[in-house]
Amino acid sequence: MYPILKAEKLADKIYLMEVKAPRVAKSCQPGEFVIVKIDEAGERIPLTICDYNREEGTITIVFQTVGASSEKMSHLQAGDSFHDFVGPLGNPSEFVKEDLEVLKNKKYLFVAGGVGTAPVYPQVKWLKEHGIDADVIVGAKTKDLLILEKEMEAVAGNLYVTTDDGSYVRKGMVTDVIKDLVQNQGKKYDVCVAIGPMIMMKFVCLLTKELEIPTIVSLNPIMVDGTGMCGACRVTVGGEVKFACVDGPEFDGHAVNFDEAMKRQQMYKTAEGRAILKLQEGDTHHGGCGHCSDN
Amino acid sequence: MDVMKKVPVREQDPKVRATNFEEVCYGYNEEEAVAEAERCLNCKNARCVEGCPVNIDIPTFIREVKERKFEDAANTIALSSALPAVCGRVCPQESQCEGKCIRGIKGESISIGKLERFVADWSRENGFVPKAAETKLGKKVAVIGSGPSGLTCAGDLAKMGYDVTIFEALHEPGGVLTYGIPEFRLPKQAVVQPEIDNVRKLGVKIETNVIIGKTVTIDELMDEEGFSAVFIGSGAGLPKFMGIPGENANGVFSANEYLTRSNLMKAFRDDYDTPIAAGKKVVVVGGGNVAMDAARTALRLGAEVHVVYRRSEAELPARVEEVHHAKEEGIIFDLLTNPTEILADEKGWVKGMNVVKMELGEPDASGRRRPVEVKGSDYTIDCDTVIMSLGTSPNPLISNTTDGLDVNKHKCIVADEANGQTSREGVFAGGDAVTGAATVILAMEAGKAGARGIHEYLSNK
Ligand SMILES: Cc1cc2nc3c(=O)[nH]c(=O)nc-3n(C[C@H](O)[C@H](O)[C@H](O)COP(=O)(O)OP(=O)(O)OC[C@H]3O[C@@H](n4cnc5c(N)ncnc54)[C@H](O)[C@@H]3O)c2cc1C
Ligand SMILES: Cc1cc2nc3c(=O)[nH]c(=O)nc-3n(C[C@H](O)[C@H](O)[C@H](O)COP(=O)(O)OP(=O)(O)OC[C@H]3O[C@@H](n4cnc5c(N)ncnc54)[C@H](O)[C@@H]3O)c2cc1C
Ligand code: SF4
Ligand code: SF4
Ligand code: FES
Numbered sequence A: 001m002y003p004i005l006k007a008e009k010l011a012d013k014i015y016l017m018e019v020k021a022p023r024v025a026k027s028c029q030p031g032e033f034v035i036v037k038i039d040e041a042g043e044r045i046p047l048t049i050c051d052y053n054r055e056e057g058t059i060t061i062v063f064q065t066v067g068a069s070s071e072k073m074s075h076l077q078a079g080d081s082f083h084d085f086v087g088p089l090g091n092p093s094e095f096v097k098e099d100l101e102v103l104k105n106k107k108y109l110f111v112a113g114g115v116g117t118a119p120v121y122p123q124v125k126w127l128k129e130h131g132i133d134a135d136v137i138v139g140a141k142t143k144d145l146l147i148l149e150k151e152m153e154a155v156a157g158n159l160y161v162t163t164d165d166g167s168y169v170r171k172g173m174v175t176d177v178i179k180d181l182v183q184n185q186g187k188k189y190d191v192c193v194a195i196g197p198m199i200m201m202k203f204v205c206l207l208t209k210e211l212e213i214p215t216i217v218s219l220n221p222i223m224v225d226g227t228g229m230c231g232a233c234r235v236t237v238g239g240e241v242k243f244a245c246v247d248g249p250e251f252d253g254h255a256v257n258f259d260e261a262m263k264r265q266q267m268y269k270t271a272e273g274r275a276i277l278k279l280q281e282g283d284t285h286h287g288g289c290g291h292c293s294d295n
Numbered sequence B: 001m002d003v004m005k006k007v008p009v010r011e012q013d014p015k016v017r018a019t020n021f022e023e024v025c026y027g028y029n030e031e032e033a034v035a036e037a038e039r040c041l042n043c044k045n046a047r048c049v050e051g052c053p054v055n056i057d058i059p060t061f062i063r064e065v066k067e068r069k070f071e072d073a074a075n076t077i078a079l080s081s082a083l084p085a086v087c088g089r090v091c092p093q094e095s096q097c098e099g100k101c102i103r104g105i106k107g108e109s110i111s112i113g114k115l116e117r118f119v120a121d122w123s124r125e126n127g128f129v130p131k132a133a134e135t136k137l138g139k140k141v142a143v144i145g146s147g148p149s150g151l152t153c154a155g156d157l158a159k160m161g162y163d164v165t166i167f168e169a170l171h172e173p174g175g176v177l178t179y180g181i182p183e184f185r186l187p188k189q190a191v192v193q194p195e196i197d198n199v200r201k202l203g204v205k206i207e208t209n210v211i212i213g214k215t216v217t218i219d220e221l222m223d224e225e226g227f228s229a230v231f232i233g234s235g236a237g238l239p240k241f242m243g244i245p246g247e248n249a250n251g252v253f254s255a256n257e258y259l260t261r262s263n264l265m266k267a268f269r270d271d272y273d274t275p276i277a278a279g280k281k282v283v284v285v286g287g288g289n290v291a292m293d294a295a296r297t298a299l300r301l302g303a304e305v306h307v308v309y310r311r312s313e314a315e316l317p318a319r320v321e322e323v324h325h326a327k328e329e330g331i332i333f334d335l336l337t338n339p340t341e342i343l344a345d346e347k348g349w350v351k352g353m354n355v356v357k358m359e360l361g362e363p364d365a366s367g368r369r370r371p372v373e374v375k376g377s378d379y380t381i382d383c384d385t386v387i388m389s390l391g392t393s394p395n396p397l398i399s400n401t402t403d404g405l406d407v408n409k410h411k412c413i414v415a416d417e418a419n420g421q422t423s424r425e426g427v428f429a430g431g432d433a434v435t436g437a438a439t440v441i442l443a444m445e446a447g448k449a450g451a452r453g454i455h456e457y458l459s460n461k
Helices: A022-027 A067-074 A099-106 A115-130 A149-155 A174-184 A199-211 A258-265 A269-286 B030-038 B047-051 B059-067 B068-080 B084-090 B112-125 B148-160 B188-201 B218-223 B256-261 B289-300 B320-329 B397-401 B441-460
Strands: A002-010 A014-020 A033-037 A045-048 A051-053 A058-064 A086-087 A108-113 A135-141 A159-164 A189-194 A213-216 A234-237 A239-241 A251-253 B140-144 B163-167 B205-207 B227-232 B252-254 B279-284 B304-308 B332-334 B337-344 B350-362 B371-373 B377-383 B385-388 B427-428
Touching: A022 A051, A022 A058, A033 A058, A033 A149, A033 A213, A045 A058, A051 A115, A058 A067, A058 B148, A108 A115, A108 A174, A108 A199, A108 B441, A115 A135, A115 A149, A115 A189, A135 A149, A135 A174, A149 A159, A159 A174, A174 A199, A199 A258, A213 B059, A234 A251, A234 A258, A251 B427, B030 B059, B030 B112, B047 B059, B047 B337, B059 B068, B059 B112, B059 B205, B068 B084, B068 B112, B084 B112, B084 B188, B084 B441, B112 B188, B140 B148, B148 B163, B148 B227, B148 B441, B205 B385, B218 B304, B256 B289, B256 B385, B279 B289, B289 B304, B289 B320, B289 B385, B304 B337, B332 B441, B350 B385, B427 B441
Parallel strands: A108 A135, A108 A189, A135 A159, A189 A213, B140 B163, B140 B227, B163 B205, B227 B427, B252 B385, B279 B304, B279 B385, B304 B332
Antiparallel strands: A002 A014, A014 A058, A033 A045, A033 A086, A051 A058, A213 A251, A234 A239, B337 B350, B350 B371, B350 B377
16 A cells, blocks of 8 residues: 555646655656556556655655546545555656766756646756756646646746646747747757647647757556556557557657557547546446447 | 266356356366266376476375365375466366376376366365465565466475565566456456465565566665565566557557456456457457457457467467367357458547468478468458457566576576576576466476575575
């Protein structure tokens, strides 16, 4: 059992939890993720490590409710426990292994979309701790959905916030900000790291390819075991099939086949839809009638 | 009763079992077991024992069954095997113990596996508990992986008096016994769980959710956590795909994913959360035990199932019993057929598979006749789900994070067959991680060898 020490609602549908998991906290690095399971019957849910405290043995996760399992998870409180909490999984971000002197001469641009702000945070923080200031763009649909602004401000070189609807700071997509920084303000970047919804990463990559900025994305395909055993997480990168859990989750964004990845993410939409109905409407919906199981 | 014939074993009716996940084979009851045991000749130089990789004293335990001394029989088996209820069910007995049985020359061999299963089930139902070691040696050994090799190695070491901890990457112990082999062949709650509990009762600790190489490395276990030796029994879990167009379409799964969703995550049960795309018309590609398990699982989830295999029935690598059961249940075999492309609709979902007919040519390196394409024989099979069951290879996680651990070109860990010694001092290995995908009983044999090797190493240290 892995006790939850803190549970907080950050914004509509977005939650933060601090979980005691000493083994994971001891060995994790930015870019890696964990898999959590709520109870005996729960799904294995992959979540990026948002922060860690090696002394306290804790891991921070931030998640958005999208389906039945994340909805169930959002009801957990401090004092409750996760049945399972395994990690770290995946590979650390590339810069963790890079020579610090080389790294110091590189200019990083981070682009975070929505709940993707959470996985970007430990990376920017790591760089800050190693004396490197990175620029960070955070995009949210609207002001109320903006998360971790203060935390990010404390570790970012420059922080640029934007909202789709213009309810805070500026109006526009993250791609508009990238264009503004590079084309109008004359900024130069050696590396861009984009994490957010697939569709955002796709459009950031289309733009950075034009701007010739090498770009790393963190993919979040459907996963089961997270250890390379099932192949559910396969993605095509540069024409080759990769398992995101062991070969990623970070990849060269310009080589990723996003259209395929987005289709694959939809795989359980119908099945999961039924699970949500069951959760919301109790015994009135089983999805077992045979008429609604077209998937 | 005809002494040349086996006492028949009762099975669930094929039509009924095709719709449920309950065990196919009911096993012997007491009377049937005793009657079968009476057929055994109690040979002096019993050849059956040579056929068993862990050398169970078969004539003795069968005699004890004949005399209705079931507890003695359980003790006899326990001297050699920690997982008798499992082996009695899934061992390829026909090519091992039973394949060597004298009775088999003129008539049918003794049903050694079914008798072993009977004794194991009897002792579980009657609360028989294995004895823990009395002396403690005060040395810690780490075992990586809780499949048959790890469980056996850990159990043997605990009996010798070592302080053993198993580290398991998944949330449940058991390896393939838990995530791979389906409920209807190997019930989890009733059979696997109690055998794992027996290993625990010997004093073995099992820590789940620990991935060696990620959560903690072998070097950290030895240098910081005080383990004097390590046994790697991490299996061969990495699935292969064909590399044909369309393989990433929605509805194409590895057998591992399909079986893991159904077995480990219990997707077939309403009260578990993990979904499975059951499919209406499923094509399973491959012909081994894993393919049969995937096919029979899909059938039970309500699909029409075809097994597509590129050679003929004679070459099917699956056990004859499994193929027979699959056919009885209504699985359709499309033999001498090979997939060339998977077709998807505009939303990315599988809608069919292009295949080509094959014929058998000259024998290849494996000694089996090589399938060659019949020109112009292409056609399309309509289907909504494809399950790739083309074999697995060892996961490189551990070898990549352990300096000085040699692997061969198939990524298998190099280890001495006799004692499991690897290229690293104090590190031993066995099971599928060393041999590539094999069998439960061979993994157990390797676990035993590893335990002996570790004992020898630590005794001389
Ligand atoms: C490496 C990785 C890191 C992630 N990090 C975060 C994070 O930090 N914060 C966060 O909010 N989300 C993160 N996700 C996504 C998160 O795992 C999914 O949102 C969650 O699994 C959805 O579960 P559900 O049952 O509530 O929703 P549904 O979407 O209804 O689930 C349906 C099924 O699809 C799977 N699924 C659906 N969408 C995804 C997805 N995007 N990724 C993986 N599986 C999916 C689920 O496992 C489930 O089986 C990450 C995913 C991966 C792979
Ligand atoms: C579907 C299927 C059906 C089969 N049917 C039969 C059959 O009928 N009869 C038969 O004899 N054999 C059968 N086999 C083969 C048999 O199950 C295997 O040969 C046997 O389980 C191998 O045992 P093992 O202990 O080496 O590895 P496994 O059983 O694979 O166990 C390895 C364990 O190690 C864990 N692990 C891996 N890496 C790490 C790590 N880095 N850190 C911690 N833990 C780790 C894994 O999660 C797993 O639990 C079947 C296999 C499959 C897949
Ligand atoms: S363990 Fe397997 S090979 Fe040995 S006696 Fe039992 S069934 Fe036969
Ligand atoms: S070889 Fe056959 S008959 Fe002889 S002891 Fe073994 S099981 Fe009995
Ligand atoms: S999640 Fe199973 S292989 Fe990646």
